[in-house]
Amino acid sequence: MKNSWLYILLFAFALPCVFAADVVFGSVHIPLRELWCFVRGQECNTIYSSIIENIRIPRALVALLTGLALPVSGLCMQTFFRNPLAGPDILGVSTGASLGVALFSLAGGVGGIVATQNLSVLGGLGSVASAAAGAMLIMGLILVVAPKMYDTSTLLIVGIMFGSITSAVVSVLQYLSNPQEIQQFLMWTFGSFSGIRMAHIGIMASIILPALVGVFALQKSLNALLLGENYARGLGVSIGQLRFMILLLSSVLAAVITAFTGPIGFVGMAIPHIARMIFRTANHQILIPASALIGANLVLVCDLFSQLPGFESSLPINVVTSIVCAPVVIFVIFSSRTFQRS
Amino acid sequence: MNAQKYSAILQTQKLCVGYTHAKERIVIAQDIECEIFEGEMLCLLGPNGSGKSTLIRTIAGLQAPLAGSIRIHGEEIAQKTAGELSKNMSVVLTDSISIPNTTVWDVVSLGRYPHTNWLGLLREIDTKIIAESIEKVGLAHYAHRNIGMLSDGEKQRAMIAKALAQDTDFIVLDEPTAHLDLPNRIAIMKLLRDLAHSTRKSILLSTHELDLALQVADRIWLMQKNAPMLCGMPEDLVLNGSFQRIFSTDACNFDVNTGFFKITYPVQHTVSLHGEQPFVLWTTRALYKYGIAVREKNPEIPHICIEQGTWCVEYKNQHTQCRSIFELLSALRFS
Numbered sequence: 035m036k037n038s039w040l041y042i043l044l045f046a047f048a049l050p051c052v053f054a055a056d057v058v059f060g061s062v063h064i065p066l067r068e069l070w071c072f073v074r075g076q077e078c079n080t081i082y083s084s085i086i087e088n089i090r091i092p093r094a095l096v097a098l099l100t101g102l103a104l105p106v107s108g109l110c111m112q113t114f115f116r117n118p119l120a121g122p123d124i125l126g127v128s129t130g131a132s133l134g135v136a137l138f139s140l141a142g143g144v145g146g147i148v149a150t151q152n153l154s155v156l157g158g159l160g161s162v163a164s165a166a167a168g169a170m171l172i173m174g175l176i177l178v179v180a181p182k183m184y185d186t187s188t189l190l191i192v193g194i195m196f197g198s199i200t201s202a203v204v205s206v207l208q209y210l211s212n213p214q215e216i217q218q219f220l221m222w223t224f225g226s227f228s229g230i231r232m233a234h235i236g237i238m239a240s241i242i243l244p245a246l247v248g249v250f251a252l253q254k255s256l257n258a259l260l261l262g263e264n265y266a267r268g269l270g271v272s273i274g275q276l277r278f279m280i281l282l283l284s285s286v287l288a289a290v291i292t293a294f295t296g297p298i299g300f301v302g303m304a305i306p307h308i309a310r311m312i313f314r315t316a317n318h319q320i321l322i323p324a325s326a327l328i329g330a331n332l333v334l335v336c337d338l339f340s341q342l343p344g345f346e347s348s349l350p351i352n353v354v355t356s357i358v359c360a361p362v363v364i365f366v367i368f369s370s371r372t373f374q375r376s
Numbered sequence: 377m378n379a380q381k382y383s384a385i386l387q388t389q390k391l392c393v394g395y396t397h398a399k400e401r402i403v404i405a406q407d408i409e410c411e412i413f414e415g416e417m418l419c420l421l422g423p424n425g426s427g428k429s430t431l432i433r434t435i436a437g438l439q440a441p442l443a444g445s446i447r448i449h450g451e452e453i454a455q456k457t458a459g460e461l462s463k464n465m466s467v468v469l470t471d472s473i474s475i476p477n478t479t480v481w482d483v484v485s486l487g488r489y490p491h492t493n494w495l496g497l498l499r500e501i502d503t504k505i506i507a508e509s510i511e512k513v514g515l516a517h518y519a520h521r522n523i524g525m526l527s528d529g530e531k532q533r534a535m536i537a538k539a540l541a542q543d544t545d546f547i548v549l550d551e552p553t554a555h556l557d558l559p560n561r562i563a564i565m566k567l568l569r570d571l572a573h574s575t576r577k578s579i580l581l582s583t584h585e586l587d588l589a590l591q592v593a594d595r596i597w598l599m600q601k602n603a604p605m606l607c608g609m610p611e612d613l614v615l616n617g618s619f620q621r622i623f624s625t626d627a628c629n630f631d632v633n634t635g636f637f638k639i640t641y642p643v644q645h646t647v648s649l650h651g652e653q654p655f656v657l658w659t660t661r662a663l664y665k666y667g668i669a670v671r672e673k674n675p676e677i678p679h680i681c682i683e684q685g686t687w688c689v690e691y692k693n694q695h696t697q698c699r700s701i702f703e704l705l706s707a708l709r710f711s
Contacts (some may be wrong), residue, residue, distance in 0.1 A: 254496035258489050260478070262471045264438055269489040269542070270462030316478045319496065 038313050038320045045327035052334040053098060057090040060341045061348075064090070089228065094334065095235050096227040097351075100291050100298055101333030103242045105309070105325035106249050107287035108302030113256050113318070114280045115190050118366070121303030122288035124190065125281075126172045126197030129204070131292040132223065134168025135161050136204045139219045140211040161222060162234070162293050169289030172196055177281055181274060186263070224350030225296035227337055234294065241290050246326065248283050252276065253318040260316055298333075299352050300359035305329040307366040332358070384411035385546050385578045386435070391444035393427060393434045401442055404430045407604045408444070410597055412546065415576035417569045419589035419610075422599030423622065428582040431599070432550045435580070436467045448546065462490040466542035468535045468549040474524055480534045481519045484510055487541030509540035513567060529560035536567070540575075549581040553588070561585060565592045586623065590614070590635060598622060641667045647708070648673040651682025659687070662701045668708070678708065 058064050064082050071078035072086050107122035115124070122128065138161055176193060183189040208216055230238075255276050258266040267273050291298065309324040310316070336355050341348035392406040404427035412418055422428050433439045435446060437453055446453045448464050456464075466487065473483070487509065488502045498506070510519050513533040518526065523534060532552055539547045552568070553561040565585070569592045572579045583589055589596060590610045598606040598613055600622045606613060613619050620630045623637070631638045644667035649656055659682065660670050673679055678691035687698040689707050698704040 251494070254489070254492070254494060257496060258486055260475045261473060261483070261486060262469075264469050264471055265467070265473075267438060267458050268436060268462060268465075268467035268469075269486060270457075270459040271489075272458045310477055314477050316475050316482070 038315065038324075041313065042320070042323050042327060045324070045331060048331055049098075049327065049334075052331050052338075053094055056094040056097065056334045056338050057086060059338055060090065092230055092232055092235055093227045093337070096230050096238070096295060097333050097337040098330050099235070099238055099242050100227070100295055101301070101305075101330035102246060102326045103287040103291050103329075104298060104302035104333075105305035105329035106246055106322055107284040108304075109306040109309075109318070109321055109325050110249060110252075110256070110280050110284040111302075112306055113259055114277075114284075115186050116262065117190065118307070119303065119363075120190070121300075122284060123197070123292075123297070123302065125176050125193035125285065126200055127169045127176075127285045127288045128292045128297050129197045129200040130172030131165035131169040131289060132297065133200045133204055134164035134166065134171075134293075135222050135296075136207045136219055137168070138164035139222070140207040140215050165293035165296075166289060168200075169285070169292060172200065173281075173285040173289060176285065177278065180277055180281055222296045223352070225298050225352030225355075227295055227351055228348075230294055238290055238294055242287060245283050245286050245290075246322075248279070249287075250322050252279060252283075253322055256280075256318040257316075295351070297352055299356040300363065301329060301333060301355050304359035304362040304366075305332060308332075308362060311366070311369075384413055385449065386412040386580075387447045387450075388435075389445045389447075391434070391446060392442045393430045393439075394442050395430075395439070396442070403442060405599060405605065406443075410605065410607045412578045412580055414545070414578055415572055416578050416594045417572040417592060418578070418580045418595050418597060419593040420580065420582040420597045420599065421584075421586060421589055422605075423601065426599040426601050428599055429550060432548060432580075432582050436465065436469075436548050436550075437461050438467075459490065462542065462544075464544055465546045465548060466539035466544045468532075468539050468547065468552055470550050470554060473531060473535065476522075476524065478523050479520050480510060480515055480523060480526070480537070481506065483523050483534055484537045484541050487538040487543075490542065505543060506541050509537040510534075512540060512571065513537045527560075528555045529557070529564065532556065532560075532564055533567070536564075536571075540571070545576070546578045546580070549579070551582050551584070553583055553585055561588060565589075568592075586619075586630075586637060587635070641665060643667055643669040645669070645677075645708075646671045647678045647680055649680045649682070651680075655682045655685075659701055659704070662705065666705060680704070 054066075054069060058066060058069055062085060064086060068079055068082040069086060072083050104122050108120070111120040111122060111124055112118055114120070175196060176189075179192055180189055183192065208219065211219075255266070255271045258269045258271050259276065261269075263273050266276075288302065305328055306321065306325045309321050309328050312328070313320050313324050315321065333355065336358055337351060339349070339358070340351050340354045388408050388410055391408040392403060393408070394404040395402045408431065420428050420431065430439070434441050435453075437456075437458070440454060448461075453461065475483075485498060485502070485506050488498060488506065489496070492498065492502060507519075510516055513536050515530060515533050515537060518530060523531065526534065536549075536552070539549075549568070553564055556564060565583075565588050568579050568581065571577060572594070593610050595608060596610045596613055598608075598618055600606070606618050614630075614632060614635070620632065624630055627640055629638050629640050630636075641664060646669050647663065649659060649670045650673070651659075659680070663670060671677065678689055681688045681690070685699070687701070687704040689696040689698065689704065696707045698707050
């Protein structure tokens, strides 16, 4: 237990370093001296400080928030559904977001209307709003349906079905759209941390940070939930309330991130497993901060990889996280006793 | 035990249990009137489908009664929140437990849930109670073993320790002996009886182990299909014929004289038997399986004489020596 907190401190200390590295490295290398100069608010090279202020720091902040939010959302889903392969996108919240964006970027063409909006897919608040609306729609449906479900496995199936229906609708929209619009939509599905303004990051943080605190407040009930809903109720957990809070908070975390960055693959599902492997515990008091900190570190590192020096353009972040995290999932499957035939 | 001396911890009145499915009430059992006294071990028995699990789940607060009332310490269960109820009653269910990276200690410490603060931090008293609970169920040397590595019997003990750690004066268990082998079934039942008597906790459990229940229960609740539930000392229920009536079928009979359930085989042949125990007992049992009943000696039927491990069959002036029951049965072919 004491060792666990030591590790958590370690990850917490690593975070500023990785953050600084993410700011410093990129298509233009920024000398550390200049970053220090910027941090202390001194007069320094205006080109560098403008890159730091307008591009690098917002980008790193979005990566940081993503890394904090998605793993915690995934951890909640895995405990709630008692399914190690559950993740933030399991309930179709991310597909809901993609439906929103698809409607926004493709439906114009479908209706035969010339898309007048200059859809800067990455920064346009229109796509953010439509992604959020799509995610909220699916989340609302889940919250309405959840109390009627006898057990969580049926809810899981309903969630996956919602996701399938939504992605089918997205496919129909793609089929009916012209190539240029499809390309814009595809760009969104690659995911991106850049092009988000500080004001919008403020909005993200003001939703995500309270939601993370909210999840941590549930940690004791989440621990009881490890025994299953019936045992948890016997221990004094009011299940209806807990269900609602878990679904609400983890969907909000996933929805906000997906709305701003597009889908970010595997982070939410894989990182709780890394946390479990490192900390060898199922206690959420440890796993929640551990998942958030490991996630933040890892996503910043993924972002570093996506913009390796020497390359003019950066790799899509969704691709990098999938390449880094999918092997982790495979490793978990092979190393975990619960997955293997006994 | 004089019931009047003890106060009832739990009481039901006109209780009706079952399910509501698509706005239709499906009644499983009704007019259940019973009570549980302090420090008593109660077994809930009944044939499959008589509603044992439904009653247990209803008493445990996992599903609402269709009608009637359940009072714990005089207060209606339905009026209580899960949090309040968890301080009066702890439950052990049949739900399977498999949590990676979790030790027996971790699971048992979850029993302290109703007593710890929002962070769930264990105080010194909590740690002491957890250690004692693990000790009482005999898992002390497994305390830091992963729960996934335990056998079914040990897992059941861990869940009982969790219930003890919850420190309630009433524990309800749903089929705690399911999936266990005979020695473990006996050990768990004995453990629960000892706990009820040493800690003065009341323990209610449902089970299919009729023989065991007769031996360990202070009282029995006997559920039957389409008739009210019976309560009483197991011995009283046997003597007034309730046991035989509810559990005897064409294939099986409760033997009042031995207290065991006996499979009914139609008697096709008769023999007489003489010899020493335990040979006579086991020979009789083997013969019974093949529809051969043992009667008084009579020249019309074969006579079996067991001496020093050999079976002599005399029939119509013919003598056959057999060295095992297997040989005896071959010799006895009545064709």
